[in-house]
Amino acid sequence: MKKILSVVALALVPFLQYSTAYAQYDPKAREILDAMSEAYRQIGSFESGFSYSMENTDQSINEDFEGEIAVKGDKYRLRMGGQEIINDGSTVWTYLQEVNEVNIDDYDPEEGDISPTQIYNAYKRGFKYNYLEDETIDGKAYQVVDLVPENSDNQFFKIQLHIAEDDRTLKKWRIFDKNGTRYTYEIDNFNPQASVTDDLFTFDSSNYEGVEVVDLR
Structure with a gap:
């Protein structure tokens, strides 16, 4: 769950080396990313369901969850796997259903975390980007763009975005961690009129x- 809030949290060495080597500021990728960012700016608020999976073959990890999210500007509310995360732009509440506990903390966007409200603009700072390919999912056309951190000390080495060609919304994104874990988020039932x-x-x-x-501020 922490990975939704913090992207910093398949490490195949040859692939990692390849990803770093080919990373660039690809103008086609930038055009696609700018169009996506503008689409979400115009939407303003939305609700959607999503699926989440975490896989690490070496550690025999394969976890799947489903959840719901509502977003308005810089604010969001996320429900998944017995947890709720609420962010009003300045305060973050994390509710743990199993122990009936809520942790309260200040939200600091400068900590380097990428929240659900920032994934659409993350490429603008600290990333190189590269257009990878076109693909079709359930008969709909998507463009695939890789984001590679400029800072090689990051825990993850790539974020892969799957962006709809027609309305420029984000269908799916994958986070590739250096420890061999892959996190996948896929959007469904997207409602921009919510x-x-x-x-x-x-x-x-x-x-x-x-x-x-539990107030941690």
Whole structure:
């Protein structure tokens, strides 16, 4: 779950070396990414479902979850795997259903985390980008773009975006970690006409009977 909030969290050595070597500021990739960013800027708010998987063959890890997300500007509310993460742009609440506990922390966009509201603009700072290929998923055309961190000390070595050719929305993205783990997020039931109000992005403890509040600020 932490990986949704923090992208920093397949490491095949030859592939890693290849990814670093070919990374560039590809003008075709930049055109695709700019169009995606503009599409989400115009949408403003949306709701969608998504699936998430984490795979690491060497460690015999294969986990799958489904979740829901609502986004409005810099704010989001994410539900997945018995957890909720709520960010109002300044405060982050992380609710753990299993122990009925919520952790409260300040949101600091300068920490290097990439939130669900930033994935569409992440390429603008700290990444090289490269157009990879066109592909078809369920009869719909997508363009695949790789983002490679400029800083080789990052825990991950690549983010791969699958962007719809018609409306420039993001269908799927994969994060490739140096420890061999691959994280995949795939969007479904995308609703750009959703009515999303600001009160959705605040944790109301009265709705969680007996919840333990841990304030980390």
